[in-house]
Amino acid sequence: MKLSLLIFCLYFCLACNSDEDTYVPISEDKALDFPQPDFFPQPVYDLDENPPTEKGFELGKKLFYDGRLSSTGVISCGFCHIQEFSFTHHTHEVSHGVNGALGTRNAQPLVNLAYFNEFSWDGAAPHLDAFSIIPITTDVEMNETVTNVLNKLESDEEYIDLFSIAFENGKVNTQNMFRALSQFMVMMVSADTKYDKVLEGNAVFTEAEAAGKALFDSKCSGCHEGILFTDQSYRNNGLPIDPRYNDIGRKRVTGLETDKYKFKVPSLRNIAVSLPYMHDGRFKTLKEVLDFYDSGVQLTENLDSVFQQSNSIGISLSETEKEQLIAFLNTLTDDNFLLDRRFSEF
Ligand code: HEC
Ligand code: HEC
Incomplete structure (x- = not known):
């Protein structure tokens, strides 16, 4: 099976425990305006299907900077994607993950992702929501399982609250976790140079x-x-x-x-x-x-x-x-x- 197809299927298998595909933010949450620059093309990311909201963004940001998404508890997404260097791993030729394990590729910048068709240097991930499973489960990156991550999140009151407000079904599950990460990342629009x-x-x-x-x-x-x-x-x-x-x-x-x-x-x-x-x-x-x-x-x-x-x-x-x-x-x-x-x- 092609790698991209495999990742896509894996994502949907993991995501299939959710009840619905679309949802509207409940009243405690507020929709966020997507900062579309006039002179940019239309986003590729479907903002109607997963509309960024205040709480969804906050949840995505918390996840992005949380080392508990890795097996050692210290490697967050933000460890390799540092904002001031356009979300790259400054000075590292190839990325360093758990216990200093070396990858083979340079961490990519996270900029204007809402406009991209495919993700990673070779396009292995055909959808942004399907991407995050790669760093979490890759041995030289975060080396963790999605089930373990969800267990850790479920024992944290703050996460339970955020999930319950940000998503209609309120569940701490794979689909909502990946959607929250995407909400945080699609808002990273850079057009002010x-x-x-x-x-x-x-x-x-x-x-x-x-x-x-x-x-x-x-x-x-x-x-x-x-x-x-x-x-x-x-x-x-x-x-x-x-x-x-x-x-x-x-x-x-x-x-x-x-x-x-x-x-x-x-x-x-x-x-x-x-x-x-x-x-x-x-x-x-x-x-x-x-x-x-x-x-x-x-x-x-x-x-x-x-x-x-x-x-x-x-x-x-x-x-x-x-x-x-x-x-x-x-x-x-x-x-x-x-x-x-x-x-x-x-
Ligand atoms: C035929 C297509 C093509 C042309 C023409 C081209 N590039 Fe590239 N460029 C690429 C590709 C593909 C890569 C990534 C290659 C890789 O990492 O294996 C790249 C990488 C780069 C990078 C590194 C980006 C990063 O994030 O690491 C810079 C900088 C760059 N090109 C600048 C230029 C400049 C300046 C020119 C004109 C002088 C140019 N390129 C012409 C295809 C092209
Ligand atoms: C150990 C370092 C490391 C960690 C931790 C890490 N990444 Fe990355 N990231 C990379 C590398 C390296 C690439 C390029 C991957 C490739 O081409 O195979 C990348 C690529 C990406 C891309 C693709 C960007 C594009 O333009 O296609 C996204 C999106 C991304 N990472 C998001 C995340 C998220 C979300 C997390 C946390 C769940 C995360 N990363 C954790 C190193 C890391």
Whole structure:
């Protein structure tokens, strides 16, 4: 069975102990307005099916920062997804989970998830509500069972109260837990960068930023496309294969040879703070990323055709062009989002 299908089925098996699929918040709870920016596409996440509410969000946040979701009681979602670094695991190439266990991939930023079709570097999770089961049950991440987590939550009065107000059936169950986590995560909308202000006519680019934008539009936006800075496709950008992990990328999910070494094109919003870079965190700086695109791209299986258009492989860039591109990429940082107290642990 395909990995994505397996995860999906697993999720629905676990979720099937609930009585209803839709619910409306009861009177003690209030609907939250989803902060849809004017110039963004419509969310992919079905906000009618799981509408964020005050208590659902509060519950999701409590779960997100609770170490009890892991077997050792100390690894919360927020341990690997730190807000000020765009919810990434700052300075960690690959993630560290329970008892320091090493994973094989770099923790992804949690930004604008409401607009994504699929989740993880290879798209293993086809729905946000189905995602959280992966970190909870993965041995090198939280290494816990969903049943144990629910038992722990059921012995905590505060959780019982929150579940009973946030969801119509009031139950402490798998479906409600994952829906609450999703309510917290879909509200993480980031659209208040200098780039956005320029779009709205409220700021102007410096000369270097403007030159960087022109370069970006001609050399990068084919993949890091549009307002989300990703076309959400899976591509091989020619990273040398790291024999320590030998990560086959999207092929892990589809089984297709033509997907070997392809990874999801990442969004570049808040890229200046979400280092280190790439699925295995191999580059520490944006300069290293651009040096790689300029002279490090390898002709591995399924290398994207964009990188094979001239005599040399990759995207040729001068030192000045690299500086201009970095100036542009720095306009994609949204400080208000990174410091927004609604998402902070304390
Ligand atoms: C041990 C570190 C670690 C912990 C703990 C952790 N994550 Fe992650 N997270 C990662 C890594 C690594 C990835 C990339 C996974 C992959 O591609 O296989 C990721 C990816 C994600 C994504 C996908 C983002 C995207 O753009 O597709 C979401 C959503 C997410 N995590 C949410 C959570 C939630 C919710 C929890 C807690 C239940 C959690 N994570 C706990 C390390 C962690
Ligand atoms: C053919 C599609 C494609 C093009 C063109 C492309 N990229 Fe990428 N980019 C990717 C993919 C795919 C990844 C993730 C690769 C991985 O981790 O295996 C990536 C990763 C990155 C990252 C790291 C992001 C992170 O969160 O770790 C940065 C920064 C980046 N690209 C910037 C650029 C810039 C700047 C350009 C233009 C000079 C560019 N890219 C051109 C597909 C592309």
